[in-house]
Amino acid sequence: MIEPRTLKGFRDHLPAQALARERILDVARRVYRSYGFAPIDTPALEYLEILTGKGSEETDKQMYRFTDHGGREVGMRFDLTVPFARFAAQHVHDLGLPFKRYHMATVWRGENTQRGRYREFMQCDFDTIGTTSPVADLEMVLVVHDLLAAIGVGGFTIRLNDRRVLAGVLTRLGLADRGPVVLRSLDKLGKATPQAVAAELAGHGVAPEAVAALLEMAGLAGPVDAVLDRLESLGGAVEAGRQGVQALRDITAGAAAAGVAAGRIAVDPSIARGLDYYTGIVLESFLDDLPALGSICSGGRYDNLAGLYTKQPLPGVGASLGIDRLLAGLEELGRLEMVETPAQVFLVHFEADRRDDYLRIAAALRAAGLAVEFFPEAKRVGQQLKLAAKRGFPAALILGGDEFAAGKAQFKNMRTQESVVIDWHGDLPVLVDAVRSLITALGVG
RNA sequence: GUGGCUAUAGCUCAGUUGGUUAGAGCAUCGGUUUGUGGUACCGAGGGUCGCGGGUUCGAGUCCCGUUAGCCACCCCA
Structure with a gap:
């Protein structure tokens, strides 16, 4: 070696x-x-x-x-x-x-x-x-x-x-x-x-x-x-x-x-x-x-x-x-903000068979100017969020089977752990606009 | 380039006058929990004690060299 x-x-x-x-x-x-x-x-x-x-x-x-x-x-x-x-x-x-x-x-x-x-x-x-x-x-x-x-x-x-x-x-x-x-x-x-x-x-x-x-x-x-x-x-x-x-x-x-x-x-x-x-x-x-x-x-x-x-x-x-x-x-002086990711949104890989939906959502968010990381494996949600927190992501976007069925999405503020439910009815532009304004509200847009 | 101090797990450190299989906390990974992170509990991995040589029955511990880091000189950002 x-x-x-x-x-x-x-x-x-x-x-x-x-x-x-x-x-x-x-x-x-x-x-x-x-x-x-x-x-x-x-x-x-x-x-x-x-x-x-x-x-x-x-x-x-x-x-x-x-x-x-x-x-x-x-x-x-x-x-x-x-x-x-x-x-x-x-x-x-x-x-x-x-x-x-x-x-x-x-x-x-x-x-x-x-x-x-x-x-x-x-x-x-x-x-x-x-x-x-x-x-x-x-x-x-x-x-x-x-x-x-x-x-x-x-x-x-x-x-x-x-x-x-x-x-x-x-x-x-x-x-x-x-x-x-x-x-x-x-x-x-x-x-x-x-x-x-x-x-x-x-x-x-x-x-x-x-x-x-x-x-x-x-x-x-x-x-x-x-x-x-x-x-x-x-x-x-x-x-x-x-x-x-x-x-x-x-x-x-x-x-x-x-x-x-x-x-x-x-x-x-x-x-x-x-x-x-x-x-x-x-x-x-x-x-x-x-x-x-x-x-x-x-x-x-x-x-x-x-x-x-x-x-x-x-x-x-x-x-x-x-x-x-x-x-x-x-x-x-402890004056450096130690964040380990340049991305703004962590997209949780929830359901393996929804892969293409996630890819579509990520692409639409990126086209709107947002930096999005899509986790490559459908691992346990807790583990994914833990990693996202360690990396310093300001926000996570969570869509599981329930959300897809109801046409909704969870936008989670990683600093406060609070979630907002986005009602997008399966209409991608609506989701993109909602995420973008929420990111802007966080001051990381 | 010169001089001083330091070097044990990824990080911070403990390690009795040299004495058997080198420890802790934090971190990491796994589990408790195939849908929600910084808390809790259980468990695991990880160290040829910076490296090389010497003294000794025996060296993480003592000596020399070397490499790296910090500090001073020099110079500079």
Whole structure:
């Protein structure tokens, strides 16, 4: 016997999880489309040279790579941004600018696993390229907001920052050339204590007064306007800093104008984002009830997406929903509805010799847009209902010899165990209409 | 990739200083009930104690390795 098992960091998805996942994907698709983002897809496998060199050495090390049967060096995509850069460089002429796309697909990273961190996971990216308009930045924030609200994740906070604010403060502190190191340390705030981060900064040779200024900046919290005013005085003397603060003012004001509740958005100067290619606004979002999970949706603005593949400058802004991390979080919070069937009606197989009647009824219900499962065996009714209950069916339709004789049917609400008798006189459309309205009344139509 | 913790039935766990045929609850399946599920009663299946090696008269229990999970670093969704 071969032991059935899966690779470290790779998982099976059982119906309850897979249904929850598909539901979120449906919501994401709907929200992205509602802003005009169009779907694209790219291959899972690319030439190695396309994928390497864009990220850090770290990502190169984490990439799954091999030599294919034709002797080509290939790699599996580890995010959706790099393939999109290649895609954009290759197809700009057909796309026209600005171009908005969404891409929901699996990516692979050979790194160590942890809760909400796997080696195979799905990302749901959306980006707008070919425009530097602040409207596109604002739209990114709005999409993230609508997305998390529509998924129903509970309380969440979108944390905003702007790379230029950081740059301004760093320049004023004489640390402009130490950017990456300093930002990486500041990015740990929230996970590590301020003292630990201060010690780390000092270890990098940052002067004590600069450490104090950086920690004050990163620790700023509270009302958006107050934070922005303080940031202005910390880094506004430098042009980049001034621009960054202004951009954040624009976006927070625009979000409010678009109807986003004030508490959903915060300006958090400690948000730096590891990836170096962000140049303007950066964003991370957290579940209020599980901030330790990390960001479930992150993004930002970049100056030039595809510089490696084309001379045409392609600025853009976009974000990515980490659906697997989000699912891990929602499951931990007990906020996932664990239903094991996508169907609405369980049709009990009561009398074996009535098989064709059942098939006719099921077909008519399906034609009316209802999802119906017809049990394949004429087993005991109790057993069939037990299975239906376990699977989470909202309703069961029961027709035995008595019902057929009287031209009736039992519609059973599986949650309350209450039955309604439908009098359909053997007239199929009447039965279909009755079932459909009962399903609608249950709120699962 | 580095370090720490963990690993007994599908799940949650018990298992006395190493000592005979490894237990419980829940879940599953069958029956009480050839027409009605989450309760009750009866019964059944299911474990080479993650895997491999070592110490020992004897290992679920001790040691080493390995695989997987969790946590921290790193990085990130």
